Amino acid sequence: MSILKRFKNIMSSNIHALLDKAEDPEKLIDQHLRNLNKDLGSVKSETASVMAEEQRAKRELDECRADMDKMQNYAIKALEAGNEEDARKFLERKANLTDKETELNQAYELAASNSAQMRQMHDKLVADIGELESRRSMLKGKAAVAKTQQRINKIGSSISGAGQSISEFGRMEEKVNKALDEARAMAELNSGPQDDIKDLTAKYGGSSVNVDGELAALKAQLANKE
Template sequence: MSILKRFSDIMSANINALLDKCEDPAKMVDQILRNLNDDLGKVKAETASIMAEEARAKRELDECNKEIAKLLDYAKRAIEAGNDDDARLFLSKKATLTEKQSTLEQKVQLASSNTLKMRQMHDKLVSEVNELTARRDSIKAKVATANMQQRINELGSSLNSSKSNLGAFTRMEEKANRMLDEANAIADLNAVPKDDIESLMNKYDTKTSSSIEDELAALKGNRSSTIDHELAALKGLTNQE
């Protein structure tokens, strides 16, 4: 029977191996449970069918056995009555039923064997479903913890990258400072040396310029006074006329 082969394959599968191969155990464990429950429903239906077949075979065998026993009884009665021909008829019919009895016994034996296999599969599937159901919450909790730890690890990697970038920024800043210091140093070296005597002369040149400016201001002031006197004298003469 193909159903027996199918569920034999299911039973030989290792649930832990399935979990190890899946990418997301939290989702896969739910899918496995759904599959197992579907299979369990099919196993129950098939087991019930095989058990019913076994019951029918046993009932047919019982009826055949009763009929054989009855024919044998009638054959005995016919012999007792001195009717051998009737006894032969009863025994002939009994022989036919005996062949049928052998076939029915094989049928019952096969049905009983199939029923035993299906019940074993049914019980194993029930056990697997119950076990996986009990482990599901634990598996999901472990997956959630693992995912959280992975996010923390990724955050740590990001922080390490940030520290590396900050370190690179600091190195570039230090390099820029060195470049500026070197440029200033070269500028100082390229500058024309100052003559101390010339600097000293500039000091006094500044004072001389100041004296000249003072003298010029004084002259401007005297000139203004002379012009004012002349203007006043001219106004006096004009009034006398």
């Protein structure tokens, strides 16, 4: 039947394998659910039609077998009444019904097989939809946790970057201090050597001027006393 060919991929699909290979499982589940829900309406309608065909074939088969039983009973009653010719006619009709019963039985078996396949496909479709609904909720929860973790990781990276900046600043400070020390050393070198003699001259020169002054003052005091 065309419906079985049209939906045979439903029977062979492996949602677990699809999810494992998917780059975005959440989007895949949403898309697969849309497809399956769309197919479910068609599968339900076709399943009901196939099941009705099975019931019709079964009913025709049962009616044919009931007619065969009737012909058998009529033949027995005709023989009991002594009407062999009538019994022959009933048995001939039963023989014709036997051929029809064979054809009807084959049709019924095919209809029953189709119905079983459709019911199996319908049940699998319903089960897949239920599983995907459950997995979608689970995946959305996991996706929310993953996004939170990604934000935390990004903040952690920023903090790490700030630490590196502080470390770089420390190295820059060391370079500045080193440059300052070198500049001070260069300034001392540029100032030239100290003149010790000049310092001593200033020291003793200043002291000699003070002694002479005091000596003159004493002489003046003595002269006044005389």
